[in-house]
Amino acid sequence: MPVKKAESKTKKAGTKGAVPAKKAASAAKKASSPKKTAVGDGFECKVCGLVVSVIDDCGCVEVCDLICCEKPMKPKKVKAA
Numbered sequence: 001m002p003v004k005k006a007e008s009k010t011k012k013a014g015t016k017g018a019v020p021a022k023k024a025a026s027a028a029k030k031a032s033s034p035k036k037t038a039v040g041d042g043f044e045c046k047v048c049g050l051v052v053s054v055i056d057d058c059g060c061v062e063v064c065d066l067i068c069c070e071k072p073m074k075p076k077k078v079k080a081a
Helices: none
Strands: 042-044 051-053 074-076
Touching: none
Parallel strands: none
Antiparallel strands: 042 051, 042 074
16 A cells, blocks of 8 residues: 655745734834923922922023932923912
8 A cells, every 4th residue: 555645734934914013103203302491481390299480591502301309300381470
Protein backbone atom coordinates (compact mmCIF):
# COMPACT_ATOMS: atom_id res chain seq x y z
CA MET A 1 0.00 0.00 0.00
CA PRO A 2 1.51 3.35 -1.04
CA VAL A 3 1.95 5.97 1.69
CA LYS A 4 0.94 9.53 0.93
CA LYS A 5 2.93 12.34 2.38
CA ALA A 6 0.87 14.81 4.31
CA GLU A 7 0.81 18.18 2.63
CA SER A 8 1.81 20.93 4.96
CA LYS A 9 -0.35 23.98 4.71
CA THR A 10 1.74 26.91 5.75
CA LYS A 11 0.22 30.29 6.38
CA LYS A 12 2.05 33.44 5.66
CA ALA A 13 2.69 35.05 8.99
CA GLY A 14 0.97 38.38 9.54
CA THR A 15 -0.60 38.79 6.10
CA LYS A 16 -4.22 38.00 6.72
CA GLY A 17 -6.13 40.08 9.22
CA ALA A 18 -3.12 42.19 10.09
CA VAL A 19 -3.93 45.63 11.45
CA PRO A 20 -1.48 48.42 10.63
CA ALA A 21 0.10 50.13 13.63
CA LYS A 22 -1.60 53.35 14.67
CA LYS A 23 0.39 56.55 14.59
CA ALA A 24 0.98 58.18 17.93
CA ALA A 25 -1.68 60.76 18.72
CA SER A 26 0.92 63.17 20.01
CA ALA A 27 2.79 63.07 16.71
CA ALA A 28 -0.37 63.95 14.81
CA LYS A 29 -1.07 67.01 16.94
CA LYS A 30 1.31 69.92 16.79
CA ALA A 31 2.65 71.01 20.14
CA SER A 32 1.40 74.52 20.80
CA SER A 33 3.78 76.82 22.58
CA PRO A 34 2.67 77.87 26.06
CA LYS A 35 1.26 81.37 26.42
CA LYS A 36 3.53 83.99 27.98
CA THR A 37 2.42 85.15 31.42
CA ALA A 38 0.87 88.63 31.28
CA VAL A 39 -0.59 91.20 33.68
CA GLY A 40 -4.02 90.06 34.89
CA ASP A 41 -3.35 86.33 34.52
CA GLY A 42 -4.21 84.13 37.49
CA PHE A 43 -2.77 80.84 38.70
CA GLU A 44 -3.90 78.31 41.30
CA CYS A 45 -1.98 75.66 43.23
CA LYS A 46 -3.84 72.33 43.04
CA VAL A 47 -2.12 71.14 46.25
CA CYS A 48 -2.73 73.94 48.78
CA GLY A 49 -5.25 76.13 46.92
CA LEU A 50 -3.14 79.32 46.82
CA VAL A 51 -4.31 81.72 44.08
CA VAL A 52 -1.86 84.20 42.54
CA SER A 53 -2.70 87.14 40.29
CA VAL A 54 -0.01 88.72 38.11
CA ILE A 55 0.07 92.49 38.69
CA ASP A 56 3.47 93.34 37.19
CA ASP A 57 5.03 91.90 34.03
CA CYS A 58 8.50 90.40 34.60
CA GLY A 59 9.73 91.18 31.09
CA CYS A 60 11.21 87.72 30.46
CA VAL A 61 11.61 86.63 26.86
CA GLU A 62 10.76 83.01 27.67
CA VAL A 63 7.68 81.55 29.37
CA CYS A 64 7.83 81.65 33.18
CA ASP A 65 6.57 78.78 35.32
CA LEU A 66 5.07 79.58 38.71
CA ILE A 67 5.88 76.83 41.22
CA CYS A 68 4.05 76.16 44.51
CA CYS A 69 4.26 73.02 46.67
CA GLU A 70 6.97 71.79 44.26
CA LYS A 71 4.44 71.60 41.37
CA PRO A 72 3.63 74.04 38.53
CA MET A 73 0.58 76.20 39.18
CA LYS A 74 -2.38 75.87 36.80
CA PRO A 75 -3.93 78.88 34.98
CA LYS A 76 -7.17 80.16 36.53
CA LYS A 77 -9.58 82.99 35.78
CA VAL A 78 -9.40 85.61 38.51
CA LYS A 79 -11.82 88.39 39.41
CA ALA A 80 -10.77 91.93 38.60
CA ALA A 81 -10.06 93.93 41.77
